[in-house]
Amino acid sequence: MGRALAIALLAVFVSFFVIPLVWLVLAPTKSSRELLLGNPFSVGGLQQLQDNWQSLIAYQDGVMWTWLGNSTLYALSALVITLVISIPAGYALALTEFRGRKALLAVTLIVMLIPNTALVLPIFLQMSALKLIGNPLSVILPFSFFPFGVYLTYIYFSTTVSRDLLDAARIDGAGEFRVFAQVAMPLATPVIALVGFFSFVGNWNNYFLPFVMVPGRKAPVQVGIAELLANVPQFNPTNAASSTIELPTLALATLVAIAPVLIIFLFSQRFLVTGMTAGGTKE
Numbered sequence: 022m023g024r025a026l027a028i029a030l031l032a033v034f035v036s037f038f039v040i041p042l043v044w045l046v047l048a049p050t051k052s053s054r055e056l057l058l059g060n061p062f063s064v065g066g067l068q069q070l071q072d073n074w075q076s077l078i079a080y081q082d083g084v085m086w087t088w089l090g091n092s093t094l095y096a097l098s099a100l101v102i103t104l105v106i107s108i109p110a111g112y113a114l115a116l117t118e119f120r121g122r123k124a125l126l127a128v129t130l131i132v133m134l135i136p137n138t139a140l141v142l143p144i145f146l147q148m149s150a151l152k153l154i155g156n157p158l159s160v161i162l163p164f165s166f167f168p169f170g171v172y173l174t175y176i177y178f179s180t181t182v183s184r185d186l187l188d189a190a191r192i193d194g195a196g197e198f199r200v201f202a203q204v205a206m207p208l209a210t211p212v213i214a215l216v217g218f219f220s221f222v223g224n225w226n227n228y229f230l231p232f233v234m235v236p237g238r239k240a241p242v243q244v245g246i247a248e249l250l251a252n253v254p255q256f257n258p259t260n261a262a263s264s265t266i267e268l269p270t271l272a273l274a275t276l277v278a279i280a281p282v283l284i285i286f287l288f289s290q291r292f293l294v295t296g297m298t299a300g301g302t303k304e
Contacts, residue, residue: 048272049073056268057255069269076270077277080249085274087238088245093281094157095231095241096224099164103220107167108213111174112205116187117197126175133168138229145233159234160241164224170216177212178205214289222282242278249274 048056050065050073077085113119114126144163145154153159182205190200206213228243235241240248251257252266266274 045272045275049269049276051269053267053269073269073273077273080266084238088240088242091239092225092241095160095164096221098161099224100217100221102165103167103170104213104217107170107216108174108209110171112178112201114175115178116184129168129171133172141230141233148234155235155239160231163230167220170220173216174212177209182208218289221285225282246274246278
């Protein structure tokens with residue numbers, strides 16, 4: 022009975038997540054009428070999928086590509102800065118001794134627990150004082166602030182990298198920078214991949230901060246999807262915009278928006294699994 026109950030609960034939870042995804046994948050292959058009145062899990066046609074694709078890329082002269090380019094610029098630029106800062110910071114907190122180290126680690130943990138949405142208003146005021154509103158830097162710089170990445174790196178170096186190995190490199194005459202670059206960094210590939218993945222996914226899916234900072238055609242794809250949603254007649258009957266978009270096209274835009282994250286996950290999952298399990302045991 023216990024096993025049957027567990028299987029039943031698992032089936033419910035799996036259905037809760039799988040059914041919407043199946044509907045989302047099938048929706049772009051249908052027309053609006055088929056999507057609203059037909060079987061929700063029926064398969065449409067390739068011609069209708071092509072029509073929806075043409076409708077999407079023609080929307081506002083291809084603004085979807087502009088949104089995707091903006092998301093790529095913001096997410097990748099912030100990713101580079103995050104890795105350049107987080108990896109050395111985590112290494113320093115884990116394997117070096119300096120005044121204020123424990124206080125800095127405590128501050129990192131506290132800031133990590135603050136919801137990102139709670140920081141939007143002070144960040145907006147700060148960027149406004151710097152006259153950066155509407156500038157890509159108003160998104161890239163806050164995206165680069167990733168205390169969770171510092172903490173992940175700190176845990177990895179604390180539990181996985183041997184201090185004796187680093188001391189041996191120092192005895193051989195290597196300076197601190199060389200020890201970090203040639204000994205610690207090659208051992209940290211899994212956690213670098215993990216921090217990079219979490220940073221990229223969080224930045225790619227972030228909506229609120231870019232919505233406030235970069236309106237219009239400078240917006241990333243998540244803000245663009247919200248704009249598409251506002252122009253769907255079924256969701257906004259009072260919309261009088263000159264350009265409207267249908268539900269199947271909106272579903273296709275959603276799939277296009279999540280495709281980069283899915284592709285990155287599929288190609289990096291080996292490193293992600295290694296990074297998540299590293300530090301679970303210590304020799």
